[in-house]
Amino acid sequence: MLKTFRIGGIHPPGNKLSVHRTIEVIPVPQQVVVPLSQHIGAPATVVVAKGDAVKAGSLLAKAGSFVSANIHSPVSGTVVKIDDAVDASGYKRPAVFIAVEGDVWEESIDRDSTLKKNCELSSKEIIDKIAEAGIVGMGGATFPTHVKLSPPAGMKAEILLINAAECEPYLTSDHQLMMEKGEEILVGISLLMRAIGVNKAAVGIENNKQDAIRHLTALAKEYPNIAVVPLKVQYPQGGEKQLIDAVIGKQIASGALPISVGAVVQNIGTAFAVYEAVQKNKPLFERVVTVTGKQLAQPRNVLARIGTPVSALIEFAGGLPDDTGKIISGGPMMGKALVDTSVPVTKGTSGILILSEPESKRKEMRNCIRCSKCLQACPMGLEPNLLATVSEFEDWEKAEQIHITDCLECGCCNYVCPANRPLLDYVRMGKGKVTRIIQSRNN
Amino acid sequence: MANQLTISPSPHIHSGDSVEKKMYGVLIALIPAFIVSLVYFGLGALIITAVSVLSCVLFEYLIQKYLINGRTTVGDGSAILTGVLLAFNLPSNLPVWIVILGALVAIGIGKMSFGGLGNNIFNPALIGRVFLLISFPAQMTSWPQPGFFPLEYADAATGATTLSLIKGHFGELPATSAMVLGKMGGSFGEVGSLALIAGFCYLLWKKIISWHIPVIMILTVAAFTGIMHAIHPSQYADPFVHVFSGGLLLGAIFMATDYVTSPMSKKGMVVYATGIGILTSIIRLFGAYPEGVSFAILIMNAFTPLINAYIKPKRFGKEAKNG
Numbered sequence: 001m002l003k004t005f006r007i008g009g010i011h012p013p014g015n016k017l018s019v020h021r022t023i024e025v026i027p028v029p030q031q032v033v034v035p036l037s038q039h040i041g042a043p044a045t046v047v048v049a050k051g052d053a054v055k056a057g058s059l060l061a062k063a064g065s066f067v068s069a070n071i072h073s074p075v076s077g078t079v080v081k082i083d084d085a086v087d088a089s090g091y092k093r094p095a096v097f098i099a100v101e102g103d104v105w106e107e108s109i110d111r112d113s114t115l116k117k118n119c120e121l122s123s124k125e126i127i128d129k130i131a132e133a134g135i136v137g138m139g140g141a142t143f144p145t146h147v148k149l150s151p152p153a154g155m156k157a158e159i160l161l162i163n164a165a166e167c168e169p170y171l172t173s174d175h176q177l178m179m180e181k182g183e184e185i186l187v188g189i190s191l192l193m194r195a196i197g198v199n200k201a202a203v204g205i206e207n208n209k210q211d212a213i214r215h216l217t218a219l220a221k222e223y224p225n226i227a228v229v230p231l232k233v234q235y236p237q238g239g240e241k242q243l244i245d246a247v248i249g250k251q252i253a254s255g256a257l258p259i260s261v262g263a264v265v266q267n268i269g270t271a272f273a274v275y276e277a278v279q280k281n282k283p284l285f286e287r288v289v290t291v292t293g294k295q296l297a298q299p300r301n302v303l304a305r306i307g308t309p310v311s312a313l314i315e316f317a318g319g320l321p322d323d324t325g326k327i328i329s330g331g332p333m334m335g336k337a338l339v340d341t342s343v344p345v346t347k348g349t350s351g352i353l354i355l356s357e358p359e360s361k362r363k364e365m366r367n368c369i370r371c372s373k374c375l376q377a378c379p380m381g382l383e384p385n386l387l388a389t390v391s392e393f394e395d396w397e398k399a400e401q402i403h404i405t406d407c408l409e410c411g412c413c414n415y416v417c418p419a420n421r422p423l424l425d426y427v428r429m430g431k432g433k434v435t436r437i438i439q440s441r442n443n
Numbered sequence: 444m445a446n447q448l449t450i451s452p453s454p455h456i457h458s459g460d461s462v463e464k465k466m467y468g469v470l471i472a473l474i475p476a477f478i479v480s481l482v483y484f485g486l487g488a489l490i491i492t493a494v495s496v497l498s499c500v501l502f503e504y505l506i507q508k509y510l511i512n513g514r515t516t517v518g519d520g521s522a523i524l525t526g527v528l529l530a531f532n533l534p535s536n537l538p539v540w541i542v543i544l545g546a547l548v549a550i551g552i553g554k555m556s557f558g559g560l561g562n563n564i565f566n567p568a569l570i571g572r573v574f575l576l577i578s579f580p581a582q583m584t585s586w587p588q589p590g591f592f593p594l595e596y597a598d599a600a601t602g603a604t605t606l607s608l609i610k611g612h613f614g615e616l617p618a619t620s621a622m623v624l625g626k627m628g629g630s631f632g633e634v635g636s637l638a639l640i641a642g643f644c645y646l647l648w649k650k651i652i653s654w655h656i657p658v659i660m661i662l663t664v665a666a667f668t669g670i671m672h673a674i675h676p677s678q679y680a681d682p683f684v685h686v687f688s689g690g691l692l693l694g695a696i697f698m699a700t701d702y703v704t705s706p707m708s709k710k711g712m713v714v715y716a717t718g719i720g721i722l723t724s725i726i727r728l729f730g731a732y733p734e735g736v737s738f739a740i741l742i743m744n745a746f747t748p749l750i751n752a753y754i755k756p757k758r759f760g761k762e763a764k765n766g
Contacts, residue, residue: 007759012456090450169456241759251760326449332456339450359456360449366462366519367561372707373460376653381758383707403758411454418460419561425452 002207002232005242008379009234010412012333014208017299018172018292023180025303026316028103032075032307034060035087035095038346039136040143041067046096052079057106057283060096063131069144070134074285074305076104088329088336088343095344098307110280115183119191119278126195126278133277135284138269139163139238140330142348145270149195151259158262160193160201161247162271165237167206168331171351173288174268176301178205178212181272182219188275189226196264202227203268204247206237235333236410240265242379254406284347289313293354295321304345311341313352325360328353333411366419374413374423380406384413388423391430396437399430405438407431462560465702466520468651472642473527473697479625479635480531483589487535487596488631494539496526498546506555521560525549528568531632531693532737533575536587536599541579545571565744566701569737576737586628604628605688606733609680622687633693643696655712656705657695661686663720671728679728691723694736704744711754718743
């Protein structure tokens, strides 16, 4: 029996249209827009001014606090302005606009593609390099990586878990990255292990990526401390708590961190970024993005510089289909619908998904028939129908009692609801409200 | 851009499941039992099913359209299902006007007075059935005997049901094969045990219901009646008779599993089904009525909100120590 998490979950159609498509490099655009807030935490503080010349890899903005991340220029050129730009959240937020001239990289970056395995750096030096390179969780959550690698005092990590579940339908960027950069990823994992001082790591890969499982297992023979663990295909396996439950069979208590069970979880894409940062001195300024959709002419995996407009990626994949109804940054379960195609690629952009007009429409909502499909699907063991109802009626006390803050917003409840109820819309609103109430009570 | 983009929160895909699929799925699962009832009760079964379904659909439509002045949702299949389940719980010689009255009570009082599908507390078909049983005890307990595609309707020859036989003094019970296949007296939809079990398999396969309620409920009845039979074999029939006669299978598979009126969590379902099983056995063995499934389900329907409030699904990490 393949391992998986024990509570809830769904199995939506995979629709991995771009599977096995070689990662192709998108040409550098004429202008990039680099948002200062591409991560969870404080926005970065800009350190360049209008008119400054920058190279690819030059620091544009410094981490604004401990939970924040550096941001580097993805291109060479001139800073045109620092102004607000609409990002994937739909809000206007400060960004650095750079007019591209040529493609000159900082001299410190090692552009040689030969594998570099050896590393003599200490844990702290590795973490500092990761922080310096502005690495954040590449799966889409964008939590600054150096923060996750620095556990609170008294907590000791025992195992590093690498999330290569890629449980979101459509997305294939992690899969392809494993096929093309397997050795680099394993070096990256070794670096992460050294950073947190563990001698055990496990890479969780869903069983729909058989070739990646075989490939990494073969490569990992040289790394006796890294295990490749095939997982049963089930969404949301990539959820941090679900992955830990699936791989090591431990459940984290409500509100606790993975470190409470001795685990640190990193995304497979993050492991690759760590390799590049530590071994090649390359800051995080480009990433692999799946560009996909059933109507799209050529779904593919591309390597895009941060700040590249989404429109350039769509053009590269055959242009925007006529009946486009929705453009999503990320996967269909947790991604964000974009307001237009000028939105730039950021560190957390794992995919661009085009849905057609009919696919974009929600169906008519009915009365809840109490079929309990949402209870069975909820990977946190919550009661989504009840959470939605108490949120609708703004009973925040009750919402807190029935653990609304445990919700990870995976969307399983919405997905299965036969009455098409927008359960997660309500729960998300309620969770936000209750979180603020708890914060104000604690202050 | 040629068209406006849709902006909505995630998730952006849906399973495609719908209330209609659930309801029509249950109707498909009832087809084998319907065929069995046509074989043994012929024209009567056909007339009553048709009248019950049409009345339920019509009453729901009229109430939604003219009393509530709202959207009509008769297309969702739930009124058809109520109609079929009500009919299946009736004798095949019941006068048409009584069937219509039952449909009015089922839909009007059992369902629409609470706000329609999803808001009712009690199983509407059972509300209709129990109303008829109390109001028309004579007509509701005259059971036509099974034939082979009989064409008699109102003038069919009547006799006792298996449960009423064991209630008094042990009469001549139907053969085991007759109890399994359905060639025995009773409400015409409840007799085809094998057909009902086939429907259960379909419901499980299509994941429309889980096994918990039917299996626990049947096992409870079997255990309860089995113990009583072991103590007093001459007074109480063996559990096989209790499981394969009367409305237990129909009730366990199709009535107690009604989404709206049964608990949400698996543990809650177990409590609910155990309760129905015990109540059914008590009524059958010690009560005035030979059959108790309908009453037992309605009583446990009333406990469903309480069960939902106190028995919660197992939360992630509940047993874990906070680190």
